[in-house]
Amino acid sequence: MICKQKNLKFIWLVMLLILVGMFFVSLYGGRYFIPPGEVGEILSAGLRGGVPDSIAGSVVWNLRLPRALLNALVGAGLAVAGASFQGVFKNPLVSPDVLGVSSGAAFGAAFGILLSGINQIATVLALVFGILSVLMTYTLSKLRGESSTLALVLSGMIISAVFSALISLIKYVADPYDKLPAITYWLMGSFASASYSDLKLVGVPILAGIIGLLLLRWRINVLSLGDEEAYSLGVNPVRMRLTVIAMATFITAACVTVTGIIGWVGLVIPHICRMIVGEDHKNLLPASCIVGAIFMIMVDMIARTATAAEIPIGILTALVGAPFFALLFKTSKGDWQ
Amino acid sequence: MILEVKHGYFGYSKGHDLLQDICFTLREKEIMTILGQNGTGKTTILKCVTGILKWQRGQTLINGKSIDSSRKTLKQIPIGYVPQAHPLSFPYTVRELVTMGRARHIGVFSVPSGKDKKIADQAIDEVGIRSIRDKLCTQLSGGQLQLVFIARALAGEPRVLVLDEPESHLDFRNQFLIIKLIMRLVRERGLSCIINTHYPEHALRLSDTTLLLGQHSYMFGKTKEIITEKRVEEYFDINVKILPVPYKDEEIKAFVVLDSI
Numbered sequence: 214m215i216c217k218q219k220n221l222k223f224i225w226l227v228m229l230l231i232l233v234g235m236f237f238v239s240l241y242g243g244r245y246f247i248p249p250g251e252v253g254e255i256l257s258a259g260l261r262g263g264v265p266d267s268i269a270g271s272v273v274w275n276l277r278l279p280r281a282l283l284n285a286l287v288g289a290g291l292a293v294a295g296a297s298f299q300g301v302f303k304n305p306l307v308s309p310d311v312l313g314v315s316s317g318a319a320f321g322a323a324f325g326i327l328l329s330g331i332n333q334i335a336t337v338l339a340l341v342f343g344i345l346s347v348l349m350t351y352t353l354s355k356l357r358g359e360s361s362t363l364a365l366v367l368s369g370m371i372i373s374a375v376f377s378a379l380i381s382l383i384k385y386v387a388d389p390y391d392k393l394p395a396i397t398y399w400l401m402g403s404f405a406s407a408s409y410s411d412l413k414l415v416g417v418p419i420l421a422g423i424i425g426l427l428l429l430r431w432r433i434n435v436l437s438l439g440d441e442e443a444y445s446l447g448v449n450p451v452r453m454r455l456t457v458i459a460m461a462t463f464i465t466a467a468c469v470t471v472t473g474i475i476g477w478v479g480l481v482i483p484h485i486c487r488m489i490v491g492e493d494h495k496n497l498l499p500a501s502c503i504v505g506a507i508f509m510i511m512v513d514m515i516a517r518t519a520t521a522a523e524i525p526i527g528i529l530t531a532l533v534g535a536p537f538f539a540l541l542f543k544t545s546k547g548d549w550q
Numbered sequence: 551m552i553l554e555v556k557h558g559y560f561g562y563s564k565g566h567d568l569l570q571d572i573c574f575t576l577r578e579k580e581i582m583t584i585l586g587q588n589g590t591g592k593t594t595i596l597k598c599v600t601g602i603l604k605w606q607r608g609q610t611l612i613n614g615k616s617i618d619s620s621r622k623t624l625k626q627i628p629i630g631y632v633p634q635a636h637p638l639s640f641p642y643t644v645r646e647l648v649t650m651g652r653a654r655h656i657g658v659f660s661v662p663s664g665k666d667k668k669i670a671d672q673a674i675d676e677v678g679i680r681s682i683r684d685k686l687c688t689q690l691s692g693g694q695l696q697l698v699f700i701a702r703a704l705a706g707e708p709r710v711l712v713l714d715e716p717e718s719h720l721d722f723r724n725q726f727l728i729i730k731l732i733m734r735l736v737r738e739r740g741l742s743c744i745i746n747t748h749y750p751e752h753a754l755r756l757s758d759t760t761l762l763l764g765q766h767s768y769m770f771g772k773t774k775e776i777i778t779e780k781r782v783e784e785y786f787d788i789n790v791k792i793l794p795v796p797y798k799d800e801e802i803k804a805f806v807v808l809d810s811i
Contacts, residue, residue: 303639428659435653437640444602445631446706447654492686493646495661 221496224489228503232285235510239281242514244521245272280407284513285506287404287468288478290419292505293498294461295479296486297426300433300494301454302362305487309465309479312369312458316376317346318469323383323396335399336414336470343466346372347458402473402527404513415467422464423502429457430498437494475509475527477534482508484541551578551613551628551709553599553742558608560591560598568594572608574761574770576710579736581743583753583773586763587786592746595763596712599744600631630703632713635695641688644698648674648683651705673704677731693724700731704739711735713745717752725749729756750777751805754792 240252247255247269255273258265264274294309302311310316321342325335353368354361380400387393426433435448436457443450468475486500512533516526558572568591576582584592597603599610601617609616612628630651638647649662649670656662662670674683677697682690687698696716703711713732717725729752735741747753753760753773760773764785769776782790789808794801 300640305640431656431661432653432658434642434646435650438638438650441597441602442631442633443653445600445629445633446650453658491646492640492642 221490225499228489228500228507232503232507232510235507236281236285239284239510239514240273240277242518243272243277244518245269247273275409276407279409279412280404280513281510283404283407283412283471284510286412286416286419287472287475288482288505288507288509289502290423290464290468290505291475291478292482292486292501292508293423293426294464296483296494296497296501297433297457297461298479299483300437300497301457302366303437303439304362304366305484306480307366308476309461310373310474310476311366312350312462313346313372313376314343314462314465315469315474315476316373316380317349318343318466319400319474320346320376320379320383322399322470322473323380323387326396326399327383327387327392339470340466342376343469344462346376347462347466398525399473400527401525402475402530403523403525404472404516405523407471411471415471418467419464422460422467425460426457426464427498427502429453429460431495433457433494433498473525473527475530477530477538478505478508481534481538481541484538488541551742552576553629553710554611554614555595555599555605556608556611558595558598558605558610560594560603560606562594567606569598570766572761572768574759576742576744576759578742579740580759581732581736581745581757582759582761583757584744584746584761584763585748585750585753585777585785586768587765590763590765592763593714595761596631596714596744596746600629600712602631628707628709630706630708630711632696632699632703632711632716634714634716635692635699635719638687641686644679644683644685644687644690644701645670645674647687647698648701648705651702654706669707670701670705673701676704676735677701692719693721693727696720696724696728697731700728704735708741710742710744713743715746715748718748725752732756749805750782750790751803753777754803754805 237252240256241247241249245268251269252273255265255270256278258270259274259278264270291309298307298309298311299305318339321338321340322335324342325338328334350365350368350372353371354364357364384393384396387396432448432453435443435446436450436454438446440450443453465479482505483497483501486497486504489504490496490500512529513526516524516529553576555572555574558569559567560569561567572595574582584595586592594603598605611617649667651673652662652666652670656666671683674680677700679694679697679701682694687695690698700711700713700716711732716732717728720728732743732745733756736743745757754777757773759771760776762769762776762781762785769781777792779790779792782788791806791808793804793806795804
């Protein structure tokens with residue numbers, strides 16, 4: 214833990230300032246150069262209801278703003294879902310897709326693209342299969358009677374494997390000139406098509422999930438002690454865990470639905486936050502939200518400005534996340550069992 | 551407050567009851583010990599009493615009222631459970647972990663209030679671990695961790711403290727300190743205690759009543775009447791001698807195993 218309790222207020226302030234700063238910087242960043250002053254003017258005009266009818270106005274208001282908002286929302290959502298999953302599964306190494314939600318949603322999207330190309334059908338199928346895969350995982354884990362954490366994680370692996378195989382099958386039969394590149398690109402994750410309609414589609418579920426998890430954040434501490442101790446402390450762990458899993462899954466499914474698969478965020482960000490604010494989920498969850506949003510905005514800015522063509526963000530989060538995780542693994546002295 | 555268990559049955563597999571017809575009564579400020587060989591169900595009794603497991607038949611009564619593990623009563627059961635010291639998945643600080651003992655008093659959507667933190671700090675002071683309260687639980691020794699778990703149970707403001715082998719894995723000085731602490735808590739807080747132990751001499755020193763648990767039978771009664779050379783031979787299948795050691799005004803009982811090695 215880097216900071217003591219007393220510095221916590223200062224830390225929150227710094228994190229929020231970085232988030233706001235990053236958000237505005239991301240409105241400037243991009244291939245189409247817009248002078249800093251003009252961005253401010255466009256924003257203030259837009260908030261008053263009249264976006265200037267220019268290329269710059271359209272770029273900032275219709276492309277970069279929804280994209281930055283979606284970045285923040287998805288980053289915060291994936292990170293808080295990851296932190297919650299790690300808490301309720303008593304394992305700091307699980308990520309939001311443990312229960313197969315990512316593979317399920319990916320299959321749904323790939324299937325949708327195969328049927329009809331990228332459109333609303335793919336989005337809806339992604340959401341449906343994302344949630345369906347978690348229900349399947351849950352049902353499978355119940356087959357052996359008691360629903361233990363280990364049973365859930367193992368069932369998640371099984372369901373993920375099945376959907377991964379199905380994705381390969383779809384890729385194999387897809388039209389290699391048209392559909393296959395679309396599926397592959399979608400699987401790598403991207404914010405390139407971010408729009409207000411995306412925001413409308415997933416904004417409410419993601420926000421609702423985040424708020425729900427934030428409200429339950431202290432209870433996750435108790436869950437992380439294990440079922441027996443939760444019971445002995447007067448908390449029914451089974452129902453509470455299901456509630457947390459349902460909300461975290463819903464967030465993850467909604468994120469995957471609009472952006473494709475973006476790995477590593479839900480795993481790495483909570484760990485960074487543990488180093489900043491400590492282990493208590495009371496602080497960890499809000500911190501994960503803020504840092505997750507910062508991270509996603511930052512990485513997406515790199516994705517669209519680093520090269521002439523956009524780099525899929527899933528590739529970047531893995532390239533940034535994996536080495537960082539290796540570093541964490543080395544430096545955090547044996548706290549993980 | 552009186553805690554009673556009436557005709558409790560429990561088994562992990564169908565058709566085989568590990569615990570059969572368990573009955574005992576714990577009065578206010580009494581200490582009860584449970585002794586028995588490994589695998590006879592000592593921990594299971596504690597789990598059934600605290601509501602972690604449900605009696606399959608029979609019930610636990612507090613002041614004559616039955617408690618089951620429905621949500622409402624789960625919150626109201628004034629029982630604090632101290633598990634055996636075990637490693638934690640997350641390196642919470644001592645204060646964070648002790649504050650979790652307040653869970654039954656904190657609403658589902660709430661976080662600990664100033665009052666909760668104050669009560670947790672009091673519990674920390676009471677067991678004498680103020681100096682380590684900002685340390686990570688993963689960096690503590692077994693004895694310290696045991697004290698942290700006791701503080702966490704106290705933070706829930708229990709009337710009954712249930713401890714599962716609190717002195718195992720500790721050296722004999724720390725064992726003694728834990729026992730002294732338990733005696734002090736009973737005196738000062740007016741708590742009642744149920745303690746699982748592997749040490750008959752601790753039971754003799756500490757408890758008012760004892761439940762001696764065997765494979766198919768058990769005995770419950772006053773400790774001095776229950777723990778005798780003959781009974782220990784019967785329940786543990788080993789020859790022992792209980793020797794009185796006079797010290798100051800007291801007569802401390804020493805426990806010696808006689809069987810040749």
